[in-house]
Amino acid sequence: MVEPLLGTRPLLADCHPAAGVATLSARPAGPAGSAGITLADGLELDVDVADPATLVGLTLEWATDGAGGLEPPPQHRRALEVLLGGDRAAQLAASLHGRPDADGWVGCRLGDGAHLARGVAPGLHRAALAVAGAGTAGVPTAVRGIALAEAAAELAPVAERLPAVGAVVRDWLAGAADLVVETLAEGTFAVPEHAAAPVGRLLRRVARLAATPPLAGARFAALARELDEGAHRAPPPRRRPVGTLAATASSGSPIAPGGELTVDRDGLPGLVAGAVVTGRRCGTSEVEVRIARFGDRRDLWARALDRSDRTVVAMGPFRPEGDDAVALLLVPPDAMGRVALEVTERPGDEPASAALSTVTRAVQEGVAAARAERLGDRRAALGAWHRCAHAWAAAGDPARAEDARRLASQLRGPRSSWPERVVPPLVVDRLLAGLGP
Amino acid sequence: MSEPPMPEAAARFLSSPEGRAVVRGARLRAHLPATVEDDLAQEVLRRLCATDADRLQAVDNLAALVTTVARRAAVDLVRGRVRGPQEVVRSTLVDPDAEVRVPSLDGASPLDVEADVVGGALLAEIRRRVLAMAGDDPARAAAALAYLAITCDGAVPGDGCPRPAGGASPDEAAAWAALWYAGHRDCFTATPTVGAAAVRKRRSRRTGRLRALLRDVAAAVGLDREGAHHG
Numbered sequence: 001m002v003e004p005l006l007g008t009r010p011l012l013a014d015c016h017p018a019a020g021v022a023t024l025s026a027r028p029a030g031p032a033g034s035a036g037i038t039l040a041d042g043l044e045l046d047v048d049v050a051d052p053a054t055l056v057g058l059t060l061e062w063a064t065d066g067a068g069g070l071e072p073p074p075q076h077r078r079a080l081e082v083l084l085g086g087d088r089a090a091q092l093a094a095s096l097h098g099r100p101d102a103d104g105w106v107g108c109r110l111g112d113g114a115h116l117a118r119g120v121a122p123g124l125h126r127a128a129l130a131v132a133g134a135g136t137a138g139v140p141t142a143v144r145g146i147a148l149a150e151a152a153a154e155l156a157p158v159a160e161r162l163p164a165v166g167a168v169v170r171d172w173l174a175g176a177a178d179l180v181v182e183t184l185a186e187g188t189f190a191v192p193e194h195a196a197a198p199v200g201r202l203l204r205r206v207a208r209l210a211a212t213p214p215l216a217g218a219r220f221a222a223l224a225r226e227l228d229e230g231a232h233r234a235p236p237p238r239r240r241p242v243g244t245l246a247a248t249a250s251s252g253s254p255i256a257p258g259g260e261l262t263v264d265r266d267g268l269p270g271l272v273a274g275a276v277v278t279g280r281r282c283g284t285s286e287v288e289v290r291i292a293r294f295g296d297r298r299d300l301w302a303r304a305l306d307r308s309d310r311t312v313v314a315m316g317p318f319r320p321e322g323d324d325a326v327a328l329l330l331v332p333p334d335a336m337g338r339v340a341l342e343v344t345e346r347p348g349d350e351p352a353s354a355a356l357s358t359v360t361r362a363v364q365e366g367v368a369a370a371r372a373e374r375l376g377d378r379r380a381a382l383g384a385w386h387r388c389a390h391a392w393a394a395a396g397d398p399a400r401a402e403d404a405r406r407l408a409s410q411l412r413g414p415r416s417s418w419p420e421r422v423v424p425p426l427v428v429d430r431l432l433a434g435l436g437p
Numbered sequence: 438m439s440e441p442p443m444p445e446a447a448a449r450f451l452s453s454p455e456g457r458a459v460v461r462g463a464r465l466r467a468h469l470p471a472t473v474e475d476d477l478a479q480e481v482l483r484r485l486c487a488t489d490a491d492r493l494q495a496v497d498n499l500a501a502l503v504t505t506v507a508r509r510a511a512v513d514l515v516r517g518r519v520r521g522p523q524e525v526v527r528s529t530l531v532d533p534d535a536e537v538r539v540p541s542l543d544g545a546s547p548l549d550v551e552a553d554v555v556g557g558a559l560l561a562e563i564r565r566r567v568l569a570m571a572g573d574d575p576a577r578a579a580a581a582l583a584y585l586a587i588t589c590d591g592a593v594p595g596d597g598c599p600r601p602a603g604g605a606s607p608d609e610a611a612a613w614a615a616l617w618y619a620g621h622r623d624c625f626t627a628t629p630t631v632g633a634a635a636v637r638k639r640r641s642r643r644t645g646r647l648r649a650l651l652r653d654v655a656a657a658v659g660l661d662r663e664g665a666h667h668g
Contacts, residue, residue: 014466016501016504018498018500018501018504019498019500019501019502019504019505020501020505021504021505021508023466023508028467029467029468033515033516033517034512034515034516035516036512036516044512046512056515057512059508059512061505064498064501103458103459103462104500104501104504105462132516135518282595283593283595283596284592285586285592285593285594285595286593286594286595301575301579306561309561311561311564311565312564312565312568312582313564313582313586314582314583314586314618315575315578315579315582316579316583316618316620317575317579317619317620319620328595328597328618329618330582330583330586330587330592330594330595330614330618331586331592332586332589332590332591332592333590333591333592333593334590335590346520347575347578347579348568348571348572348573348574348575348578349519349568349572350565350568350569352476353476353479355473355475355476356473356476356477356480356514356519357519359469359473359514360519363514363515363516364517367517395470395472396470396471396472397469397470400468
């Protein structure tokens with residue numbers, strides 16, 4: 001019998017027939033949150049970032065026309081059978097006809113397999129992790145593209161059993177070709193030496209995929225050859241002289257030029273979450289925000305928020321300045337004593353609340369911890385789990401804080417003795433670890 | 438009696454016991470802490486307000502729609518993102534050089550009001566509107582905020598900021614600085630391939646877009662050349 005792609009662990013189904021949504025999960029997301037991918041229109045998969053074989057959510061949405069449709073859309077029935085197995089797919093369909101609670105939800109348990117049974121297929125969960133890496137805020141364009149290529153390479157074999165994902169693979173390949181080929185050819189990104197071999201292998205693998213358009217395939221293959229020959233590689237990182245960071249971080253009154261301004265560390269996006277970010281008043285009204293050793297991050301913006309009403313009073317894009325990324329803001333002088341600075345990849349959005357920022361910060365620390373685990377970097381993983389636990393406690397979730405500490409305590413002994421939940425590293429993990437300080 | 442507009446109806450629903458129960462359900466299903474519940478409701482309302490108005494008007498089951506939107510917002514939060522799904526391949530939807538109809542640069546300031554009229558809460562509202570109306574074009578929003586800082590708050594651009602030659606109006610100087618702080622460095626530097634005339638034209642087009650935004654914002658908050666409308 002062919003095993004379902006989502007494995008055989010027991011699942012809880014939660015359906016809202018009137019809203020046209022059903023969610024299945026093995027358990028809620030842990031302290032590192034979830035990584036999600038869209039498998040087809042109205043069908044999304046989320047896995048636990050720190051334990052990616054665990055299904056956090058398979059979500060099915062369908063149009064109800066206001067009448068409360070009680071059936072999943074026909075185009076997803078076959079996909080559900082492949083993902084869940086025929087029996088559980090039938091159980092799910094039957095549950096939609098159950099009696100809803102006062103809020104309109106119907107719940108049921110699917111399957112009775114042991115919790116140690118096989119989980120989500122590697123092709124699916126590794127694709128989800130790679131896509132999450134591609135979406136990390138502050139990541140250079142080429143790294144986004146390489147991550148997307150890796151996601152396509154992982155998901156492509158799944159398409160043989162689940163044809164619905166074929167279109168997703170083709171979209172990712174097209175995006176990867178645009179992002180990788182152009183940026184590497186333009187020389188705006190160079191692959192760190194330690195990641196050159198895995199990136200080359202990935203590009204060759206992607207070039208051979210049946211779903212890769214011939215022209216894109218040829219360009220991927222050519223880039224792989226050039227990488228082998230030593231092109232597109234970054235020089236070893238320069239060491240910053242000791243003491244420079246301390247000087248940058250010197251304190252002073254924000255009212256006076258040279259004074260340091262508060263940077264909202266909870267809101268720091270993805271990749272720069274662990275970076276040294278400083279804000280300094282340069283003159284009457286000018287403020288400089290600097291991300292140390294993060295170079296070219298043109299998709300990130302700095303914003304100055306008036307803390308009294310969280311209004312954005314100034315914003316500006318980051319530009320490279322030596323090894324650092326620097327943004328200049330023009331801030332109303334009267335507001336200088338009230339502003340908090342933030343770094344964001346979505347400058348057009350209203351500022352997020354402190355509570356939501358704390359949760360996203362906790363998740364991002366967990367994501368960093370899980371990545372360090374995959375790379376076998378115990379010290380980095382322990383540090384990130386510690387910060388993750390601290391952030392979850394601050395967010396009012398002591399259970400996830402305790403989970404983070406529990407996961408950290410599992411990292412004893414050599415890498416080979418770590419728990420099975422720690423999967424082998426992705427190519428994009430190596431690239432992300434090579435960015436920043 | 439006619440139905441209220443969708444954002445108003447959604448806000449009313451979200452503050453009702455039924456609406457609060459929907460958001461609480463989404464939070465509990467994602468196992469998120471109680472501390473985020475109010476902000477999650479706010480995020481749901483923001484997403485509903487950002488949805489295409491025609492699509493919203495076609496909705497005949499508001500509770501079902503809010504259930505779906507609240508679930509997505511909670512899932513995004515567990516994915517470590519407050520504002521919607523990850524953007525991997527980012528499309529550029531805005532042409533910063535698109536022509537807009539604007540009065541001559543020698544004309545009155547697009548926010549032709551006294552700074553003391555545009556004070557306090559009204560100025561904060563103008564800034565919020567700038568972000569809301571130009572959120573898809575952050576450089577344009579950034580320029581507008583810098584312009585407001587100069588013209589309404591007396592902010593002084595730094596020494597590195599370019600200034601027009603003598604004889605230019607304060608409005609033009611403010612517009613130059615606004616473009617500079619918004620990152621439009623290509624409005625000031627001629628290159629071997631882009632000559633001074635082309636740079637001037639680019640600067641003029643982007644200044645026009647800045648002025649158009651400010652005028653739209655002024656209209657949205659009830660300002661005109663005589664000042665603010667009240668009541």
